[in-house]
Amino acid sequence: MHSSIHKTVLPNGLTVISEFVPGVRSVSAGVWVKAGSRCETTRNKGIAHFLEHMVFKGTEKFSALKIAHSLEETGGSLNAYTSKEHTVFYAQSLDTQLSKTITVLSDLVCRPLLREKDIEHEKAVVLEEIHAVEDTPEDYIFDLFQEKLFPKQSMGFPILGTTKSVQTFDRALLVDFWKTFYSPQNIILSVAGNVQHDALVRLAERRFVFRNAGKSCRMARPTAAVNIQLEIPDTVNQCHICTGVESIPYAAEDRYPAIALNAWLGSGMSSRLFQAIREKRGLAYSVYSYVDFFKDTGIFSFYLGTDVRKASKAQKILRKELERLTETPLKESVVKKIKSQLKGNILLGLESTQRRMSRMAKNEIYFQRLISLEESIEKIEHINSKFLLETAQKIFIMKNFNTVMMRPNA
16 A cells, blocks of 8 residues: 555444645545435435435534534535435545544534424425526436436436425434444545544544444446437527446446546547537537446446537537447557546646545545555556557447437427
C-alpha cells in the first residue's frame, strides 16, 4: 500500500482509510454508506435519498441549525448525495476542525432523530426536488432512460423516488431502512488531507458508535432491456434524446478502454460527437456521452438536445460514428491523445483532496484494495487501438440500443 495511505478496520467493522497530503491545511472527509436506491423495493422507492435529507434535520447532539453552522462558520462545507449503490456524507474543513468534522459526520449517520414532524416537512422539500428535475428535461430524460433500460427493477428506480412513493413515507419505513443498512460493516470513513491516521482512528472509535446490527445490501443482477424505442410528447421546445445500452461493471478489465471511448466520443468540446454533430453541422446545441459503472453492470449513454426537424439526422450521425468505432480501429496517434487526456484528468484530480477521498472510498467499495496512481497509469498505457476496437464491439451492439425521446407536442 502507498506509504501515505493507511487502512484500519475497527473492531465494530467500520473501515477507516486516510491519505496524508503534504502541503495542505485542509481535510476532506466522507462517510460512505454502501446503500443507495438499488437497496430499495417498489414500496419504498426514494427512501435512501429521503433518509439522506432527514439526518440533517437533527441528531442527538446537533439541531438542524447547528448542523448547518457547524463547519460553515469556519469556512468549511458539509453536504451529501445519494446514488444507485451508496449514500455519501462529505465535508471539507481546516485541519484544526477535524475533530468537529468527524463528530458531525458520525452524528448524522449514527444518531439521527428522524422525527415524525420533520418527515412531513421534508416530504414537501423532496417533492419540490422531484418537480425541479421533471422541469429540467436534460436531467429528467436520464431518469426515464434508466427506467426503461432496467424496467421494474431497483436499478431503474429514480434515485429521488416518485411523487407517489414519497407521499407514503412514514417514520417506521425510514427507521427500518436506517437500522437495516446504516451499520458499521456497511460504512467507510475516508479522509484525505493534513490528517494523521492514528489520530483519525482514535476519533472514529469514539464517535462511530452504532446501535444497529444491520445487514449488507444484496443487489440482484439487473436484466437490461434491448431495443426500446419510446417517444414522449411534452411541453418542451426541442427534442431531448437519450440513447444507450447496458455496459460493463466497475471492476471490469476493460473499464479504462470504456472510459477512453467515452472521452473520444462525447467528453468535451474536442470530442468526436461534439465536432461532428454540433460544430460541423449545427444539428444540436448539447451533445455528449456518459459512462457509468456499477457493481455488476454499467450504462453507456448519449444525450442530444436538438430541434425536432434535426433529430433524425443527428441520431443517424451518432449511429454512424458508433458503427465506425466497431468497424475501424482508431489511429494510434488518436489513441495516444486520448491516453494523454485520461492521464491528465487523473493527475489534475490529485490536486483535490475531495477527489482523493472519493477515489480511496470507491477503490475500497469495488476492489477492496487501493488502486495506486501507478497502477491506474499503467492500465491507461496498455490501451491500444485493438483494445478499443474490441471494447467498442462488446458495448456498441446497435440492435440492443434503447432510445427515449421527449419531443414537443404536435
